[in-house]
Amino acid sequence: EDAEDSYSELVAKQENLLLGDGSKKGSGVSDILKSMMTSGHIKESSRLAYEISSRLPVKVVNRGVKKAPFAVLHTAYMPSVLLEIGFMTNENDLRNMMDDKWVRRIARDVAKGIDSYLRKSKEELN
Numbered sequence: 001e002d003a004e005d006s007y008s009e010l011v012a013k014q015e016n017l018l019l020g021d022g023s024k025k026g027s028g029v030s031d032i033l034k035s036m037m038t039s040g041h042i043k044e045s046s047r048l049a050y051e052i053s054s055r056l057p058v059k060v061v062n063r064g065v066k067k068a069p070f071a072v073l074h075t076a077y078m079p080s081v082l083l084e085i086g087f088m089t090n091e092n093d094l095r096n097m098m099d100d101k102w103v104r105r106i107a108r109d110v111a112k113g114i115d116s117y118l119r120k121s122k123e124e125l126n
Helices: 006-019 029-053 091-097 100-125
Strands: none
Touching: 029 100, 091 100
8 A cells, every 4th residue: 555666655645635535544443444445456456557557559658557545546446547648748648649549549458458457357266
């Protein structure tokens, strides 16, 4: 549940503040149960992230898979990831994001990663 690096920690803290998530850790039973449920999905979330990340095209700068305590991920109660496909402040990234063909390719590659994750998870159950 801790951030993997200082940048990820900073971004998570800033975004959690914007959400007003109440990321303060409590000591009540409900907080403990919530933490147990969330931590059970961390391993699966990492697997899903690696499946998606490995399918992104070379044209996308792949910064790898990072961990950080984002509030939106903690409340999902299932494997979940956040994708950062580019920066709107980067002219090249913005140009790509405005290109329908590029957006469809990214969406297709993300879907392939999700499909691979689901297929592998199903195989493990059998």
